[in-house]
Amino acid sequence: MPVLQIMSIIVLGSINTDLVIRSQSLPQPGETVLGGEFYRAAGGKGANQAVAAARSARDPVIFLAAVGDDSFGQESLSALRSENLDTRFLKVVPGQPSGVALILVAASGQNLISVASGANLHLRPEDIHAVPKEVWQNARVFVACLESPLETVIAGLRHAKQSGLTTIVNPAPADREIMFAVGLRLIDVFTPNETEAALLTGREVRSSADAEAAGRQLQTAGCSRVIITRGEHGCCVLDDDVVEHLDAIAVEAIDAVAAGDVFNGALATALSEGRSLIEATRWASRAAAISVTRRGAQPSIPTRDEIELNASRGSDSPT
Ligand code: RIB
Numbered sequence: 001m002p003v004l005q006i007m008s009i010i011v012l013g014s015i016n017t018d019l020v021i022r023s024q025s026l027p028q029p030g031e032t033v034l035g036g037e038f039y040r041a042a043g044g045k046g047a048n049q050a051v052a053a054a055r056s057a058r059d060p061v062i063f064l065a066a067v068g069d070d071s072f073g074q075e076s077l078s079a080l081r082s083e084n085l086d087t088r089f090l091k092v093v094p095g096q097p098s099g100v101a102l103i104l105v106a107a108s109g110q111n112l113i114s115v116a117s118g119a120n121l122h123l124r125p126e127d128i129h130a131v132p133k134e135v136w137q138n139a140r141v142f143v144a145c146l147e148s149p150l151e152t153v154i155a156g157l158r159h160a161k162q163s164g165l166t167t168i169v170n171p172a173p174a175d176r177e178i179m180f181a182v183g184l185r186l187i188d189v190f191t192p193n194e195t196e197a198a199l200l201t202g203r204e205v206r207s208s209a210d211a212e213a214a215g216r217q218l219q220t221a222g223c224s225r226v227i228i229t230r231g232e233h234g235c236c237v238l239d240d241d242v243v244e245h246l247d248a249i250a251v252e253a254i255d256a257v258a259a260g261d262v263f264n265g266a267l268a269t270a271l272s273e274g275r276s277l278i279e280a281t282r283w284a285s286r287a288a289a290i291s292v293t294r295r296g297a298q299p300s301i302p303t304r305d306e307i308e309l310n311a312s313r314g315s316d317s318p319t
Contacts, residue, residue, distance in 0.1 A: 008272040013046010014147035016099035041296035045145040052265025054084040068119040073098035093119040109253040125155035136163035157186035174199040184222035211236035249289035258297035263288040
């Protein structure tokens with residue numbers, strides 16, 4: 001009888017090639033900013049989350065996603081195949097361009113991102129139904145962002161819940177439909193940033209009190225565990241009745257692209273290993289803090305050793 005390899009994490013999401021210009025400041029609409037430096041990097045919120053989980057996990061991570069049959073798609077696939085990922089469910093969509101993100105990064109680390117989703121929009125619920133039952137039953141944690149069609153994300157959530165997985169949804173980019181479509185019922189851990197929390201709740205989220213109020217509103221909408229990531233202001237973690245405000249880890253940020261994705265991927269690893277929500281949030285925050293000190297999306301993602309070395313210097317050394 002074949003031995004089934006443990007693969008604890010399933011990520012469903014997007015794959016993009018990031019075309020980045022780094023300059024002193026971000027242009028205003030109608031303005032041209034000169035003097036920038038151009039580079040290309042592997043990106044896509046889903047791929048960043050999958051790679052963050054894969055570099056921090058001990059076992060391979062399953063990734064469900066789609067690329068086009070162009071050169072960007074080929075490059076993305078070969079880069080993903082070199083990671084600790086099970087890529088057998090990655091789909092190549094004939095005649096479609098692969099996802100591309102145009103990204104502007106300022107010297108302050110702030111960024112603007114515009115995405116042409118291309119083949120990412122062709123990841124269909126049928127692709128998710130085609131993943132064998134034993135793959136779901138063998139896993140512990142499912143992660144999705146919202147750069148894939150909502151019906152596909154929901155198909156993934158349904159399979160995950162049917163098999164008893166912990167589900168994490170990072171509502172990036174924010175889409176209020178997720179609130180109505182599933183009423184957050186299928187989501188165990190919901191991880192908006194401040195901007196996304198504001199869009200989803202219709203309230204301003206700038207202070208820790210705002211974050212807590214938005215988190216409470218999202219809990220009322222149906223998800224009992226909410227983490228609002230607040231960049232340099234840390235995280236607001238709501239776990240049923242318990243609320244904790246965690247400080248950010250002080251680092252010199254040069255590029256915040258993919259920081260949220262790294263947080264979610266590392267969070268998936270920590271939760272799949274049985275850590276509590278607070279412990280997992282601390283560990284994921286360390287991973288995200290390392291990533292903002294480096295440029296590019298996937299090139300910035302730390303390994304498990306780097307996160308552990310960093311954690312052992314702080315107070316939250318993992319077991
Ligand atoms: O979160 C960062 C990511 O958003 C980038 O890698 C880009 O591809 C967009 O998906």
